[in-house]
Amino acid sequence: MTYSKDIYKEICLVFAKLGLFAFGGPAAHIAMMEDELVTKRKWLTKPDFMDLLGFTNLIPGPNSTELAIALGYKRGGKIGLFLAGICFIFPAMTIVLLLAMFYKQYGEVPLIETIFTGIKPVILAVIIQALFRLGQTTIKDTKSLLLFLAAYLLSLMGVGEITILILTGLMMLLIQQSAKWRSRHLAVEPMSLTLLFLTFLKIGSVLYGSGYVLLAFLQAEFIDRYVALTSTQLLDAVAIGQFTPGPVFTTATFVGYLIQGVPGALLATVGIFLPSFLFILLLHPLFNKLRSSKLFAGILDGITVASLALMASVSWQLGMATFVSWISVLIFAVSFIGLIKFKVNSSYLIIMGGFIGWLVTML
Structure with missing residues (x-):
């Protein structure tokens, strides 16, 4: 299948933007991808997005980066795969490299953490908005809701992510099959x-x-x-x-x-x-074939529910670390209303939150 230059250009622009503004860790990255690619650009449906999320959760490596790579593959084939991954990683790599140079020169981390104080409430609002939207597609019935709550509680109890994903996937398979039967200051040495x-x-x-x-x-x-x-x-x-x-x-x-x-x-x-690119390149075609299997489809349905529960668990932990002052609560509320009611672009809200965090620290 051939893809146009416009598609490749769009992939580069979208993932470079996400790589520049996707603060807050994997859950926030996933939420922003869902908002940008499912809700706004209609690249794929919510069920397809959740399928890819479940798939990448099963692969070793950075989940949100692998999701970006998989989305690039789905949109622009093998070239799209590399473009999406590189464009998502490059802005962050450049920023971190510059900070590393500053750190090695002056021996401390620059005070950009003050800016992040204002960004965290915005990120929390973005994640919760995505949870609501994806939940409408993923939590389809009582058994999905019960599995979601069980996976969420296991996550809060400290059970490993892969264990939760596999257990929930197998449980969903068992539920679906039973329904059919009834009807993870020393001296420094040189390193090459x-x-x-x-x-x-x-x-x-x-x-x-x-x-x-x-x-x-x-x-x-x-x-x-x-x-x-x-x-x-x-x-x-x-x-x-x-x-x-x-x-x-x-x-x-x-x-x-x-x-x-x-x-x-x-x-x-x-x-x-590099392993993330190779995993997606080699396993994504196999995933498409397995998705058509009723047996694997049942397991994947459970894994997507568990993936949503893990996002919810991260949201709770982020909330506990975020609401440290009335300013953070206010920023969250304004951001959440802006996202839900007025459909404000999350990138603008992140810039606003960072500016407020810096301003409050300076005052």
């Missing part, structure tokens, strides 16, 4: 570029879960095993990845720069994201 690349390649190939899981992998590899970073540097790297836009895995860019400068930053970024 090759070893740096291979280490991040390994992490990108096997890591499931959130930024906290990434922290555990980085601790094990770069502090405990190779002694290439200090604990303070590692915590600052993860903090940068958390409050800059785009994929949290761009923490790799920061770590790579601290160890081997710009070449290290680039190789670390390529290493951690």
Whole structure:
């Protein structure tokens, strides 16, 4: 199938924009993709979006980046796959690289966290809006609602994401089948570029879960095993990845720069994201075939419910960390009303929130 240059251009513009404004981690990225690509641009339906979300949740690596790659594949084939992934990663990688240069020069993280204080309430509003919209499609009956509540409670109890996804998928399959039967400060040592690349390649190939899981992998590899970073540097790297836009895995860019400068930053970024491109490229065609199987379809229905529950659990945790003052509550309320009633573009609200967060800190 051939695709026009206009489609490729649209993919580049959309995912570069998302990569620049997608603050708040995977749940926020997913919510913004749903708003931009399902609601506004009509690239795909809500059920198709939830299917891709369930699919990418089962693959190791950064879920929201893999979702962007899969969406690019669906819109523009193999070229669209690479364009979407690169355009989504590049803005965040550039910002993190610049901050890493500043950090290495001055030994501290710039005070952009004050801006993020105003952005977090906007992100929470975006996520909750997406939960409502996707929930209307995913929670179709009583059994879906019960599975959603069970998965949500398991997540709050600290059960692993993959365990929840698999259990919910199998439970949905059992429910559907039964209905048919009845009718995861030390001295720093040098580390080569090759070893740096291979280490991040390994992490990108096997890591499931959130930024906290990434922290555990980085601790094990770069502090405990190779002694290439200090604990303070590692915590600052993860903090940068958390409050800059785009994929949290761009923490790799920061770590790579601290160890081997710009070449290290680039190789670390390529290493951690390369498996995601390959997983989607190789497995997406297989996924399309499996979706037509009634057996796999039942499991995937359960996984999509669990994916929504995991987003809801993240929303609760983000809410607990966000509502720290009356200003944050006010920003959330204005953003939520703007999104629901007036259909305001979330990018404008993020800029507004960041400005207010900076302004309040300065006063």
